[in-house]
Amino acid sequence: MDSNVDWKEFLLTWIIKISGYSAIVFVGLIFFFLLKEGLPTLTEVSLSNLFSDRWYPIEEYYGILPLISGSLVITIGATAIAVPLGIGTAVYISEIAPKWAREILKPLIELLGGLPSVVLGFLGILIFTPNLRVLLDLPTGLTALAGSIMLGFVALPTVVSVAEDALDTVPRSYREGAWALGATNWQTIWKVTLPAARSGVLTAVMLGVGRAIGETIIVMMVTGNAPVMATSISALFSPVRTMTASIAAEMGEVANDSVHYHTLFFIGMILFIITLIINITASAVVFRQQKRSEKALS
Amino acid sequence: MNQPWTRRLRALASDQDLIQKVGYTALTLVAVSVFIPIVLVLGYLVFKGVGVIDWEFLTAMPYDGMRKGGIMPAVVGTFYLTVGTAIFSVPIGIASAVYLSEYAKDNALTRLIRIAIINLSGIPSVVYGLFGLGLFVLFLNFGTSILSASLTLSIMTLPVIISTSEEAIRAVPQSFRTVSQSLGATKWQTIRRIVLPEATPGIITGVILGLERAAGETAPILFTGAAFFLPQLPGSVFDATMALPYHLFVISTQIPEMPFQIQYGTALVLVFFVLSMNLVATIIRSRARAKRQW
Numbered sequence: 027m028d029s030n031v032d033w034k035e036f037l038l039t040w041i042i043k044i045s046g047y048s049a050i051v052f053v054g055l056i057f058f059f060l061l062k063e064g065l066p067t068l069t070e071v072s073l074s075n076l077f078s079d080r081w082y083p084i085e086e087y088y089g090i091l092p093l094i095s096g097s098l099v100i101t102i103g104a105t106a107i108a109v110p111l112g113i114g115t116a117v118y119i120s121e122i123a124p125k126w127a128r129e130i131l132k133p134l135i136e137l138l139g140g141l142p143s144v145v146l147g148f149l150g151i152l153i154f155t156p157n158l159r160v161l162l163d164l165p166t167g168l169t170a171l172a173g174s175i176m177l178g179f180v181a182l183p184t185v186v187s188v189a190e191d192a193l194d195t196v197p198r199s200y201r202e203g204a205w206a207l208g209a210t211n212w213q214t215i216w217k218v219t220l221p222a223a224r225s226g227v228l229t230a231v232m233l234g235v236g237r238a239i240g241e242t243i244i245v246m247m248v249t250g251n252a253p254v255m256a257t258s259i260s261a262l263f264s265p266v267r268t269m270t271a272s273i274a275a276e277m278g279e280v281a282n283d284s285v286h287y288h289t290l291f292f293i294g295m296i297l298f299i300i301t302l303i304i305n306i307t308a309s310a311v312v313f314r315q316q317k318r319s320e321k322a323l324s
Numbered sequence: 325m326n327q328p329w330t331r332r333l334r335a336l337a338s339d340q341d342l343i344q345k346v347g348y349t350a351l352t353l354v355a356v357s358v359f360i361p362i363v364l365v366l367g368y369l370v371f372k373g374v375g376v377i378d379w380e381f382l383t384a385m386p387y388d389g390m391r392k393g394g395i396m397p398a399v400v401g402t403f404y405l406t407v408g409t410a411i412f413s414v415p416i417g418i419a420s421a422v423y424l425s426e427y428a429k430d431n432a433l434t435r436l437i438r439i440a441i442i443n444l445s446g447i448p449s450v451v452y453g454l455f456g457l458g459l460f461v462l463f464l465n466f467g468t469s470i471l472s473a474s475l476t477l478s479i480m481t482l483p484v485i486i487s488t489s490e491e492a493i494r495a496v497p498q499s500f501r502t503v504s505q506s507l508g509a510t511k512w513q514t515i516r517r518i519v520l521p522e523a524t525p526g527i528i529t530g531v532i533l534g535l536e537r538a539a540g541e542t543a544p545i546l547f548t549g550a551a552f553f554l555p556q557l558p559g560s561v562f563d564a565t566m567a568l569p570y571h572l573f574v575i576s577t578q579i580p581e582m583p584f585q586i587q588y589g590t591a592l593v594l595v596f597f598v599l600s601m602n603l604v605a606t607i608i609r610s611r612a613r614a615k616r617q618w
Contacts, residue, residue: 035512039427045416046423049440049486052479056447059458114354122351131355133606138362140602142540144569145591148576149365152587182358212344233446240448242543243569247577270450270543277454277547282462294454298447305446309439 060298064291071285076292081253081267083276083286090293095256096170096266097239100249103174103262104181104238109231111178112185116230119186120193121215139183147247150176155248162263168250170266176244181234188233192226193219225311232308236301239270246271269293366595373592376585382593390553390575391583395590397557401470401565402539402597404558405549408474409481409538414531416478417485421527424486425493426515445483449543452480456548471561473549477538484534492526493519525612532605540598542569552578568594 067076071088078089115135119128154176155167162171196219204214220227250265253272273290280286336342384394428434456476466472496519504514520527542550550570558565572590575582 035510038512042419042423042427045419046428046437048416048420049437049444049482052482053440053443055459056451056455056479059455059463060451063454063458111354111358114351115358118351118355122348123355127355131359134359134362137366137599137602140536140540140598142542142569142594142598144540144542144572145369145595146365148572148587148591149369151576152584153368179361210340210344212347213340216347236446240446240451242448242450243573247573270448273450273454274543274546277457291454291458294451298451301446301448301451302443305443306439309442 057298060291060295063288064293064295065288067285067288067292070288076289079255081272083280083289086285088285088289090269090289090296092253092255093267093269093272093293094296095261096249096253097268097270099170099256099261099266100173100177100245100268101235101239103170104177105231105235107175107178108181108185108234108238112182112230112234113189113227115182116186116189116193116227117215117220120190121211121219135183135186138179139187143180143241143243144247146176146180147244150244150248164263166250166265168248168265169263170249170256171262173245173249173266173268174262176248177238177241180241180244181237184237185230185234188230189223189227192223192230195226196222229308229311232304232311236304236308239304240297240301242270242274246274251275269297273297369588369592369595372584373588376589377593381589385555386553390571390579391581391586395568395571395586395593397554397566398568398571398590399593399597400557402568402594404470404565405473405477405545405567406535406539408470408561409477410531410535411478412475413478413481413485413534413538417482417531417534418489418527420482420486421489421493422515422520424490426511426519441483441486444479445487447480449480449541450546452476452544453546453548455479456544461548467562468547468551468564469549469562470558470565471549473545473565473567474561476544476548477541480541480544481534481538484537485530488530488533489523489527492523492530495526496522525608529605529609529612532601532608536598536601536605539601540569540594542573545570568597 067088075086075088077091078087079091080087080089081092115131119131123131150172155169155172157167158164158169158172159167200218200222201214204218205211209217245268249268249271251267251271252265253267254261254264256266273294276286277290280290381394382399383396385396386393424434424437428437453476456472460466460472460475461468466475500518500522501514504518505511509517545567549564550567551564552566552574554564554566568590572587572594575590576587
C-alpha cells in the first residue's frame with residue numbers, strides 16, 4: 027500500500043472523529059449563544075420586574091411568570107391527555123391488538139408524528155377551536171384547553187412509540203411465568219409486563235412532556251396568546267401565552283440587542299435548561315436500565 | 325342489609341374474567357379514540373384540499389395579497405431549504421454515525437456524545453430558531469437567508485440522521501468486518517466498501533426521516549430565513565425565501581379574508597410533500613429488509 031492511501035485514510039479518520047464530537051459542539055454552541063444574548067437581561071431588567079406577573083414589553087414590563095405559568099398549564103394538560111392515551115395505546119398495540127389492528131394503528135400514529143405542526147395548528151384554528159367554543163359555551167375557543175388537547179395529540183406518537191419499544195423488550199418468559207402461575211392476560215399486563223417496562227414507560231412520559239413544552243407553532247395559533255397569570259383551574263378555559271409562543275411571536279418585531287430581544291433569549295435559555303434536565307433525566311433512566319439488564323445477562 | 329351488596333361487589337371485583345373483559349374494552353376504546361381523530365383530520369384535509377390543487381396552483385405566483393394565484397415560490401423555497409439542509413446534515417450525520425459505531429470506545433466521552441445527541445433531539449424548535457438568529461444571521465452575518473435557515477435546520481436534523489444511521493451501521497454483522505480486514509483491507513476500506521454499502525438503505529431512510537422533519541418545521545426558519553412574501557424567487561443562498569410551512573402560517577393567521585380553498589390547498593400540498601418523503605423512506609426500509617440475506 028502506497029503512502030497516498032495512508033495519508034487519505036489518516037485524513038478521513040480525523041474527519042470522522044471530528045464529526046463524532048459534533049453533537050457536543052453544537053449543544054455547547056447553542057447554550058453559549060443563548061447565554062451570550064440572554065444573560066444581559068439580568069443587568070438591564072430588575073429581578074423584581076423579571077419575576078413579576080406582568081408581561082407587557084412595550085411599557086417595559088418584562089414579567090416572565092405568566093409565560094412560565096402558561097407553558098406549565100398547557101404542558102400539564104397535554105400530559106394528562108397524552109400519557110393515559112399513549113400508554114393505553116402502546117399496551118393495546120403490543121399486548122392485545124389483533125394483527126390487522128396493529129398494522130393499521132402503528133403506521134397511522136407514525137403518520138400523526140410526521141404531520142407538520144403548522145398543519146395541525148391550521149386545522150385547530152379552522153375546525154377545532156370554533157367547535158370547542160360552541161360546545162363549552164366560551165367567549166373564545168382559543169384557550170389553554172384547546173392547546174392542551176392538540177399538544178396531547180402531538181406528544182402522543184412519542185409516548186406510544188417509546189412505551190411500545192419498552193413493552194416489546196420485556197422478555198416473553200416473564201409473561202409465560204405469570205401465565206403458568208394462573209394469572210389472566212390482564213393480570214399479567216398489569217402486574218408483570220408494565221412494571222417490568224416501567225423505566226421505558228417513564229422515559230416515554232418524559233420525552234412526551236419535553237415534546238409538549240417545546241411545541242411552538244400550534245400553541246401560538248390556538249391558545250389566544252394572552253399573557254395572563256394562570257392561578258386557578260379556570261385558566262384552562264381562557265387564553266394563555268406560552269414561553270415558546272412569546273419568542274416566536276415577538277422576536278420578529280424587536281430591535282437587535284434591545285432589552286426585549288435579550289429577554290426573549292433569556293426565555294429561550296430557560297426553555298433550553300428545562301428540556302436539558304428532562305432529557306438528561308430520561309437518558310439516565312435508560313442508561314441505568316441498560317446496565318441492569320447487562321448485569322442480569324452476564 | 326348492606327351485606328349482600330358489598331358481597332356481590334366483592335365477588336365482581338374478584339371475577340378476573342370480568343375484569344379482563346372490562347380492561348380490554350377500555351384499552352380498545354382508548355385505541356379507537358386515538359384512531360378516529362387522526363383519520364377524521366386527514367380525511368377532512370384531503371376532502372377540502374384536493375379540489376384546489378392543480379398544475380396552476382403549484383406553478384403560479386401568488387398575487388392580490390396572496391389571496392389569489394398559486395403557491396409556487398413557497399414550494400420552491402421548501403425544496404431549496406430541504407436540499408440545503410441535506411448538504412450540511414447528511415455528511416456530518418453519517419460521519420458521526422460511523423464514528424459512534426466503528427471508532428468510539430465505551431467511555432465517558434462517548435456517553436457524553438450520546439447525551440448530547442439526545443439533548444439535540446429534545447431542544448424546542450423555536451430555540452433552534454433563536455440559536456440560528458444569534459449565530460448564523462447576526463454573528464456570522466449571513467443575514468436572514470436560505471443559508472442561515474438551512475444551517476439551522478441541519479443542526480436540528482442531525483440527531484435523527486445520526487441515530488438511525490448508527491442503527492443501520494450496527495446492524496451489519498461483525499463477521500463482515502472481520503473477513504474484510506483479514507483479507508488485508510484497512511479499517512477505512514472496510515467501512516467504505518463493506519459496511520456503508522450494506523447499511524445504505526437504513527441510512528437513506530434515516531436521512532429522509534430527518535429531512536421530512538426539516539421540511540415541515542416553521543419555528544426554526546421564522547427568524548433565520550423565511551419571508552412573508554417575495555415578488556420573485558430567491559436569486560442566491562443569501563436571499564430570504566418563502567416556504568410552505570411559514571406560508572401556511574401566514575395565510576391562516578395574518579391575512580384577513582383569506583379564501584379557505586387556498587389555505588386547505590396549501591396545507592394539503594405541505595402534507596403531501598412531507599408524507600411522500602415518509603412513504604419513500606418506508607418503502608426503502610421494507611424492501612431492504614425483504615432483500616437482506618443475513
